[in-house]
Amino acid sequence: MAPRSPAATADPDLALLEPEKLVEAYRLMVLARALDERMWILQRQGKVPFVITGQGQEAAQVGAALALRAGHDIVLPYYRDIALVLALGMSPRELMLSAFARAADPNSGGRQMPNHFSSRRLRILTGSSPVGTQIPHAAGAALASRLRGEDSVVLVSFGEGASSEGDFHEGVNFAAIHRLPVVFFCENNGWAISVPSRRQMNVEGVARRAAGYGIAGVAVDGQDLLAVYRAVAEAAERGRGGEGPTIVEALTYRFVPHSSDDDDRIYRSADEMAEMRRRDPIPAFRERLEAAGLWDEAKEERLRQEVAATVDDAADHAERSPQPDPATVMQHVFASSGRDGHPWRSSA
Amino acid sequence: MAVKRMIDAIREALDEELARDESVIVMGEDVGVKGGVFVATKGLIDRYGPERVIDTPLAESGIVGVAIGAAMNGLRPVAEIQFADFIYPAMDQIISEAARIRYRSNGEWQCPLVVRAPYGAGVRGGLYHSQSVESFFAHVPGLKVVIPSNPADAKGLLKAAIRDDDPVVFLEPKRGYRAIQGEVPEGDYVVPIGPARIAREGEHLTAIAYGMMLHLTMQAAERLEREGVSVEVVDLRTLAPLDRATIVESVKKTGRALVVYEDNRTLGMGAEVAAILAEEALFHLDAPVRRVAMPDVPATPYAAVLEDAVLPNVDTIAQAMRELARV
Ligand SMILES: Cc1ncc(C[n+]2csc(CCOP(=O)(O)OP(=O)(O)O)c2C)c(N)n1
Numbered sequence: 001m002a003p004r005s006p007a008a009t010a011d012p013d014l015a016l017l018e019p020e021k022l023v024e025a026y027r028l029m030v031l032a033r034a035l036d037e038r039m040w041i042l043q044r045q046g047k048v049p050f051v052i053t054g055q056g057q058e059a060a061q062v063g064a065a066l067a068l069r070a071g072h073d074i075v076l077p078y079y080r081d082i083a084l085v086l087a088l089g090m091s092p093r094e095l096m097l098s099a100f101a102r103a104a105d106p107n108s109g110g111r112q113m114p115n116h117f118s119s120r121r122l123r124i125l126t127g128s129s130p131v132g133t134q135i136p137h138a139a140g141a142a143l144a145s146r147l148r149g150e151d152s153v154v155l156v157s158f159g160e161g162a163s164s165e166g167d168f169h170e171g172v173n174f175a176a177i178h179r180l181p182v183v184f185f186c187e188n189n190g191w192a193i194s195v196p197s198r199r200q201m202n203v204e205g206v207a208r209r210a211a212g213y214g215i216a217g218v219a220v221d222g223q224d225l226l227a228v229y230r231a232v233a234e235a236a237e238r239g240r241g242g243e244g245p246t247i248v249e250a251l252t253y254r255f256v257p258h259s260s261d262d263d264d265r266i267y268r269s270a271d272e273m274a275e276m277r278r279r280d281p282i283p284a285f286r287e288r289l290e291a292a293g294l295w296d297e298a299k300e301e302r303l304r305q306e307v308a309a310t311v312d313d314a315a316d317h318a319e320r321s322p323q324p325d326p327a328t329v330m331q332h333v334f335a336s337s338g339r340d341g342h343p344w345r346s347s348a
Numbered sequence: 349m350a351v352k353r354m355i356d357a358i359r360e361a362l363d364e365e366l367a368r369d370e371s372v373i374v375m376g377e378d379v380g381v382k383g384g385v386f387v388a389t390k391g392l393i394d395r396y397g398p399e400r401v402i403d404t405p406l407a408e409s410g411i412v413g414v415a416i417g418a419a420m421n422g423l424r425p426v427a428e429i430q431f432a433d434f435i436y437p438a439m440d441q442i443i444s445e446a447a448r449i450r451y452r453s454n455g456e457w458q459c460p461l462v463v464r465a466p467y468g469a470g471v472r473g474g475l476y477h478s479q480s481v482e483s484f485f486a487h488v489p490g491l492k493v494v495i496p497s498n499p500a501d502a503k504g505l506l507k508a509a510i511r512d513d514d515p516v517v518f519l520e521p522k523r524g525y526r527a528i529q530g531e532v533p534e535g536d537y538v539v540p541i542g543p544a545r546i547a548r549e550g551e552h553l554t555a556i557a558y559g560m561m562l563h564l565t566m567q568a569a570e571r572l573e574r575e576g577v578s579v580e581v582v583d584l585r586t587l588a589p590l591d592r593a594t595i596v597e598s599v600k601k602t603g604r605a606l607v608v609y610e611d612n613r614t615l616g617m618g619a620e621v622a623a624i625l626a627e628e629a630l631f632h633l634d635a636p637v638r639r640v641a642m643p644d645v646p647a648t649p650y651a652a653v654l655e656d657a658v659l660p661n662v663d664t665i666a667q668a669m670r671e672l673a674r675v
Contacts, residue, residue, distance in 0.1 A: 074421065075380075076417075081449055107453070108452055108453060108454050109454030111451065111452055111454060112452050116454045118452075118455075118456055118457065120456050120457065125417070125420050125421075126420075126449055126452055126453035126456065126457045128444050128445060128448065128452065129441055129444075130444050133413065133440060133441060133444060133445055134405070135413070136409065136410050136412075136413025136414045136416070136417060136441070137413055137414075137415060137417030137420065137445070138417060139410075139413075139414045140413065140414035140415055140416060140417025140418035140420075140421065140423075140425075141417040141418065141420060141421040142417075143414065143417070143418050143423075144417070144418040144421035144422050144423045145399070145421060147373070147399060147423065148422065164410055166437070167409055167410070167413055167441075168409075169407075170405070170407040170409050170410025170413065170414075171410060171413060171414070172416050173405055173407070173410070173427065174404065174405060174407070174410050177405065266514065285448070301437050331455065332450045332451050332453075332454060332455040333450070333489050334450070334490065334492075334514050335458060335491055335512075335513035335514050336591075341489060342589050343514075343542065343589055
C-alpha cells in the first residue's frame, strides 16, 4: 500500500499512487501541455508544416500510461497521445524532432506526419493515419505475447469516431473471443473533427458497446487522472488474470482545433469552449495536490521554469537537427532493399 | 520424387513450417476444424492445436489486422482469405498497414506476414469466386506478390514466403489445386521469391505467363512447336518485385513477346511487362508486344458459355502466338 499523504482521507484516490508519482503525473501533464502549445506556435510561425495535438486530454493519457509498465506492456497510441508517450518515456526532444520531421525523429525518421508514434524501445507499435486500423493490431500483438507466455498487456487508444470503423468491431470481437489482455482505451473528446458523438453512435458512449462483445466496459471521467489510472489498472489486471479485454472510455475534451488545418469555430460555440476550459484537468489536479500538501506556489514556479527551459531546448534542438537525407528515400521498402528499394537485382 | 497435387504441396509446406518454427501460426475462416474450404489446412489443428491454427470470425480486415499485430510482435502468421474475391475489406490493412510498416517506421518494425488466397477463374465460380486481384497488390511497394504455377513451386515458394521478413500476398490458382499435378522434391527446400523461371526454352518468341495461364501457354507452345514455331515460356512466379532481367533477356533473344494473363486487360501485369520491354528492349523487338487477357468485364460471368467467351484458352493463346510469329 502506498504511503498516505496528510489529506488523503479527504481525497482517498490520492492514495492510489505514491506522492512522488502524483507529483510526476502533474509534471508530465504540464510538460505535455507546454510542448503542445509550442507546437501550435511553431506551426503558425511556419517552422513546422502541421500539428495535431491533445490539449485537454492530458489527464486521460497520463493516467492510462501510469497504469502500464513502460517498455513491457505494448502500446498502440493514436495521434493525440503526446502526453501518453511522454509518460511512457519518449523525450521532449524526440517529440519535437517528429514535429520538425527531422532525420533523428525516432518515430519514423521524418517519413510520417507528427504524432504517428513508434518506438521499439518503449514497445510502441508503429501507427498510421487511417483511424481504427491499429485496433485489430492490438489483438494480434496480445495473441503473440500470450503464445510466448509473456504477461504483457496491450493498450490501444483511439477516439470515439474511430470506434465507428469496422476495424474497431473486428478487433474487439477477436480479442473478446480469445479473452486477450487488451485495454481498448477510447479517448472520447466529444468530436470527430466536426461531427459530435451523438452522430457517431446511437448509444450513450463507447463503453456501452462492451456488452455486445461480452466484455467489461467502463466509462470514467477523463479529466480525473486518478479515475482513469484506476480504470486502466483494473482493466490491465483483468487482462493479465485471463479475464479478457476491457473497453475503457475516458470522457474528455479537446481544447484545440482538430488539427492545424481545422477551424473549430465553425462547429462549436465559444460558450461550449469556455465551459470545456473550466474542466481543464491540469489546474484541477494541482488543486488536489495542494490540498494534500504535496504542492505549493514555489514548486509551481520552479516547475514552470524548468518546463519552459525543456521546451525551448527541445524545439531548438529539433530545429537545428539535420533533415533526412534524400538519398535514403528508397531504404526500408523491403528487409533487404538496396538503394532502389528493390530487394534483389533488377535489369534497369 | 513423388507426384503430388498443388493443394497437397501447399498443405505440406504449411505443415512443415508449423513444425519447424514455433512462431508460425495459421489463421482464417474455417481453417481449423474443417481444414479450409479447399482443405489446404486439413489436419493441422490436430497437430498444432487451436492456439496456432485459429478459426477466426468471418471478418477479413480483422483477420489480416490481427495477423499484422501478431507479426509486429514476433509471430509469422499465415492468414488465409477464403477466396481472393473477399480480400477487399482487408485491402486497407494490407496496403496501408502491412506494406508500409517497415518504411514508415524507418526500419524499426517489420511485418513478416503471409496472406494466402485462392484466386482466379475457370471454375464456374461467377463474378465473386473467380477474380484476379494480383495487380492491385503488385502496384504496392513493400508487398511481395507470389503466384505459383505448379506443386513444387507452390511448396517451395510458400516456405520462402513464410520465412520472408516482409509481407507476402500468396495467390493460389484455385483451378489448379487439383488439376495441376507434378513432382515435388523430398525434404526441406525453398524456391526463392523473386526470380522468374524459364519454363521452356525457345527461339522465335517469348510468352510470359503465371499461375493457371502458364499451363495453357505451355500447351499452346507445344502446339506451335508442331507447326515449326519455337516458343520460349517465362513463368513469372513472383509478380512483385518483378524479375525484369529474365523477361528482358529472353525477349532480347527471341525478338517477340506475348503476355498472357487472365486478369482484365487494362493495367494488368501485361501492361507492366509491355512497358518494361518498351523501356529496356525496344531495339531488340521485331514486332509490337502482344497481350492475351480477359476483356474489361467487371468479373467472369457464371454461365459456362459466357465464362469461356472471356477467358484466354489454348486456342486463343496459340492463335496470338501464330500471329505474332508471322509479323
Ligand atoms: C479511415 C479514416 N477516415 C477519415 C480520416 C480523417 N480523419 C482523421 S481524424 C478524424 C476524426 C477522428 O475522430 P475521433 O476518432 O473521435 O478522434 P479525435 O480526433 O476526436 O481525437 C477523421 C475523420 C482518417 N484519418 N481515417
